[in-house]
Amino acid sequence: MECRAYEYRIYPTSQQIEQFNKTLGLCRLYWNIILSEKQNNHSMLIEGYKPTFTKFKPEALNWIKEIDSDCLGQMWSDVRAAFNAFFNSCNKTRKGKFVKPPKFKSKKNPKDGFRYAVTKPKFSNKGIFLTRKLGWLKGSFHCRFAEGKIKQTTIKRTATGNWFVKITVEKKKNLKKCTNMKIIGIDWNIHNDEFCVLSNGTKIKSPMYLRRTEKHLGRHQKKMSKLYKIGKEEQSQNYLKEKQRVAIIHEKVTNKRKDFLHKLSRDLANKFQFVAVENINLQTMAQMHHGKAVGDQGFGMLRNFLAYKTNLIKVPAAYTSQTCHKCGIRNSKLTLEDREWTCPNCGSHHDRDINAAINIKMSAISRLGTYRNQNACGEPSSSTKQENLKPFVQNKKSSIKGRIFTA
Numbered sequence: 001m002e003c004r005a006y007e008y009r010i011y012p013t014s015q016q017i018e019q020f021n022k023t024l025g026l027c028r029l030y031w032n033i034i035l036s037e038k039q040n041n042h043s044m045l046i047e048g049y050k051p052t053f054t055k056f057k058p059e060a061l062n063w064i065k066e067i068d069s070d071c072l073g074q075m076w077s078d079v080r081a082a083f084n085a086f087f088n089s090c091n092k093t094r095k096g097k098f099v100k101p102p103k104f105k106s107k108k109n110p111k112d113g114f115r116y117a118v119t120k121p122k123f124s125n126k127g128i129f130l131t132r133k134l135g136w137l138k139g140s141f142h143c144r145f146a147e148g149k150i151k152q153t154t155i156k157r158t159a160t161g162n163w164f165v166k167i168t169v170e171k172k173k174n175l176k177k178c179t180n181m182k183i184i185g186i187d188w189n190i191h192n193d194e195f196c197v198l199s200n201g202t203k204i205k206s207p208m209y210l211r212r213t214e215k216h217l218g219r220h221q222k223k224m225s226k227l228y229k230i231g232k233e234e235q236s237q238n239y240l241k242e243k244q245r246v247a248i249i250h251e252k253v254t255n256k257r258k259d260f261l262h263k264l265s266r267d268l269a270n271k272f273q274f275v276a277v278e279n280i281n282l283q284t285m286a287q288m289h290h291g292k293a294v295g296d297q298g299f300g301m302l303r304n305f306l307a308y309k310t311n312l313i314k315v316p317a318a319y320t321s322q323t324c325h326k327c328g329i330r331n332s333k334l335t336l337e338d339r340e341w342t343c344p345n346c347g348s349h350h351d352r353d354i355n356a357a358i359n360i361k362m363s364a365i366s367r368l369g370t371y372r373n374q375n376a377c378g379e380p381s382s383s384t385k386q387e388n389l390k391p392f393v394q395n396k397k398s399s400i401k402g403r404i405f406t407a
C-alpha cells in the first residue's frame with residue numbers, strides 16, 4: 001500500500017474564509033498552550049483540547065461550537081508526534097538525526113493549515129463538499145482524483161493567501177509493467193548549468209528560475225525592508241503590500257520549478273523503467289556550500305518525483321567521477337577543474353560527467369544482477385540481461401520496501 005496526495009486549488013467565499021481563520025486560530029491557540037505548559041513541565045501529559053481549554057482558556061470552549069472540532073483532535077496527535085520525535089532524537093542510545101523541538105505558531109505567518117480525519121469529500125458541479133458547517137467549496141478540480149481509501153483531508157493557506165485542499169488516499173501500489181527494461185544513470189552536477197547529465201550523453205540544463213528573478217526580487221525585498229518599522233506591533237499597509245509582492249514572486253518561482261521538474265521526471269519515467277542516481281545527502285550539501293544553487297536546481301525534488309513515477313535506484317556516490325568506466329581504474333589525480341580527462345591505463349578519453357553517469361548506471365545494473373561488461377551508452381539489448389532482470393522484478397514486492405532502492 002502507498003499513500004498519494006491530490007491537491008486542488010479552492011476559491012472559498014468570505015464566510016468560508018472566516019470559518020477557516022477561526023479554525024486556524026483555535027488550532028494555533030491549543031498548540032501554543034501545550035507548548036508553553038510543556039516548557040515549564042517536561043513530564044506533563046498532553047491532554048485533548050477540551051481538558052486543556054477548561055484548565056487554561058475556558059472561554060475557548062464556546063468558540064469550539066462554531067468550528068469542526070475534528071481539526072483540534074488532529075492537532076492533538078500532531079503536537080504529540082512532534083514532542084515524541086524530539087524526545088526520541090534526544091535519547092543518546094538511539095541513532096539518527098536530531099529533531100528540533102516544536103516551535104510556537106505565529107498569527108503573522110501566512111503559511112498555515114489544518115486537517116480533518118473523518119470527512120469523506122464529495123465532488124459535484126458545485127465543487128467539493130467537506131463538512132456541513134463549510135458547505136460546498138468552489139475550486140478547480142482535475143479529473144486525476146483516483147479511487148482509494150481516504151485517510152485525511154487538509155486545508156492549507158500559502159504565503160500569498162491562496163487556499164488549497166489536499167486529499168490523502170491510501171491505495172494499492174501499481175508496479176509499472178515491464179515493457180522495455182531500459183535503465184539510465186543520472187549524474188548530478190552543481191558547478192555547471194547542466195545540472196543533470198545522463199549516461200546516454202544528454203546534458204539537461206537547469207532553468208535556475210530563482211537566479212533569473214534575483215534582481216526583481218531584490219528590488220522588492222529592499223523596498224519591504226525600508227518600510228518595516230522596528231518595534232511596532234502592526235506594520236503599515238504599504239509594508240504588507242510589498243510583503244505580498246515578495247511572496248508572489250517566490251511562489252511563482254516555486255511553481256515554475258515544480259512544473260519543469262514534473263515534465264522532466266515524466267519524460268524520464270516514460271522512456272526508462274529504472275533510473276539510477278547518486279545517494280547524496282542534499283541537505284548537508286546545501287548547508288556546506290552552494291545552498292542557493294542546490295535549492296534552485298531542485299535535484300532532490302526530481303528524485304522524489306522519480307521515486308513514485310518510476311523505479312529509482314540509489315547507488316553510492318564515492319569515486320563515480322574518478323573511475324574509468326571502460327577499464328575500472330581509479331584516477332585519483334583528477335581535480336574538480338578537469339572537465340575532460342584521458343585514462344592513463346586504457347587511453348580512452350572521457351567527459352567527466354558522462355563518465356560518472358555511466359558509472360552510476362553500471363553500479364545500478366550490478367545491483368540488479370546483470371552483467372557489467374556491456375555498452376553502457378546504448379540501451380541494454382542482449383537477451384541475457386533481460387533474463388537476469390526478470391526475476392528481480394518479480395521478487396520486488398517481497399524483497400524490497402517501497403520503490404526506492406538504497407545501496
Ligand SMILES: [Zn+2]
Nearest residue numbers: 324327343346
Ligand atoms: Zn580506462
